[in-house]
Amino acid sequence: MFNEKAQMMKGDKIRELQKEKMLKMVRYAHDNVPMYKRKFKEAGITPSDIKSIDDIHKIPFTVKDDLRDHYPYGILAVPKEKVVRFHASSGTTGTPTVVSYTRNDLDTWYDLMARTYNAAGVEPEDIVQNAYGYGLFTGGLGFHSGAEKLGCAVLPTATGNTKKQIKLMYDFQTNVLACTPSYAIYLSEAAENFGYKPAKDFNLRVGMFGAEPWSDEARASIQESFGLKAQDVYGMSELYGPGVAVECPKQNGLHIWGDEFYVETIDPISGEVLPEGEKGELVFTMLSREAMPLLRYRTKDIAVINYEECGCGRAHPRIMRIKGRSDDMLIIGGVNVFPSQIEAALLETEGIGEHYQIIVDRDVLDKLYVKAEVDRGHYESDEYDEEELLKRTSENITAVLNIRARVKLLEPGSIPRTVGKAKRVLDMREEHDRIEDV
Numbered sequence: 001m002f003n004e005k006a007q008m009m010k011g012d013k014i015r016e017l018q019k020e021k022m023l024k025m026v027r028y029a030h031d032n033v034p035m036y037k038r039k040f041k042e043a044g045i046t047p048s049d050i051k052s053i054d055d056i057h058k059i060p061f062t063v064k065d066d067l068r069d070h071y072p073y074g075i076l077a078v079p080k081e082k083v084v085r086f087h088a089s090s091g092t093t094g095t096p097t098v099v100s101y102t103r104n105d106l107d108t109w110y111d112l113m114a115r116t117y118n119a120a121g122v123e124p125e126d127i128v129q130n131a132y133g134y135g136l137f138t139g140g141l142g143f144h145s146g147a148e149k150l151g152c153a154v155l156p157t158a159t160g161n162t163k164k165q166i167k168l169m170y171d172f173q174t175n176v177l178a179c180t181p182s183y184a185i186y187l188s189e190a191a192e193n194f195g196y197k198p199a200k201d202f203n204l205r206v207g208m209f210g211a212e213p214w215s216d217e218a219r220a221s222i223q224e225s226f227g228l229k230a231q232d233v234y235g236m237s238e239l240y241g242p243g244v245a246v247e248c249p250k251q252n253g254l255h256i257w258g259d260e261f262y263v264e265t266i267d268p269i270s271g272e273v274l275p276e277g278e279k280g281e282l283v284f285t286m287l288s289r290e291a292m293p294l295l296r297y298r299t300k301d302i303a304v305i306n307y308e309e310c311g312c313g314r315a316h317p318r319i320m321r322i323k324g325r326s327d328d329m330l331i332i333g334g335v336n337v338f339p340s341q342i343e344a345a346l347l348e349t350e351g352i353g354e355h356y357q358i359i360v361d362r363d364v365l366d367k368l369y370v371k372a373e374v375d376r377g378h379y380e381s382d383e384y385d386e387e388e389l390l391k392r393t394s395e396n397i398t399a400v401l402n403i404r405a406r407v408k409l410l411e412p413g414s415i416p417r418t419v420g421k422a423k424r425v426l427d428m429r430e431e432h433d434r435i436e437d438v
């Protein structure tokens, strides 16, 4: 087992280490990052006020805007000369969020990624096909370097070039596929179109899927089509990248590597820390980041944390699968709607395929439109009862959301396919608001 000591660390040892590292990190961030010195001062505290893990709630949150405000070099705690890597995520506002790494930060990240692969069931003998995007996005290099560190052979295919992707998957008899879940669905569909039977012709055993929320139904579909174990990987560039948390083969929550990350759950509106086991926004403190320490970083991801030891023997706390981001949540006619709920309803509807698009618009009232492709493979002939399928689809959506959706059925292949993160939600209301502003 890779870094067995860290992977199998007992709960009391994790807590002891968290306290020790946290107290050091709080002082380090305060002394080396002007932004933290200012935040502490504004909150009327000093590092000496943080004596235990429970004192951490006294420290103000760090949010994405704090990173944007420090463009281009980010929240640096070291001289620029000590930085060996930058990554950036594109922001909707135009200013990217930049993250920086020292040599030690990269070593820590790659160790986390190697553990992440290993805990998910990947072994050093495996061939890993890495179809995440290489570049400023942390997915490509993160999944690449972690697999190498574990001892795997990496095929750095990156995203796109689907035909070659599938040929290499077949010729090399790749064991592990690393990509976004939506691209995995696309790949299996494309492989079938090229005449392959993915579960039989390919040799995939484990899928390392992350960078976007996906439903249990999407997981079941990927597992069945490729005959692999589809493992959920969690992370974000602010927290090194991927490798913050991962599912073990029990597939019952994602283990957060507690020796490197301290997690809290808060009420996203009031900011109040919630008791263990309550659903809320995840907030992370990095315990050994050199270049860019982050204290109490708000992720906007909504989940429940389970602190019980897992059946796999790991005591690292588990994120019970991320069902949506507070960012992604749509408020339609006053009702909170997560796109993943609509996805779940569609996947439960027999005769509907995996590709869909959600459009929200407004004339006087908010309106929800769902475009979904018909699963032709489900029907024996070209004929199907369109009215019946429309009725069943919108009933299934209404059953989940309690609001009515206007459903449009499309032929397979009509919805544009993406290779990176899926753009499945179009909120036209923002467009109108902008026009009205002018």
Ligand SMILES: [Zn+2]
Binding pocket: 248, 249, 250, 255, 310, 311, 312, 313, 314
């Ligand atoms: Zn486990």
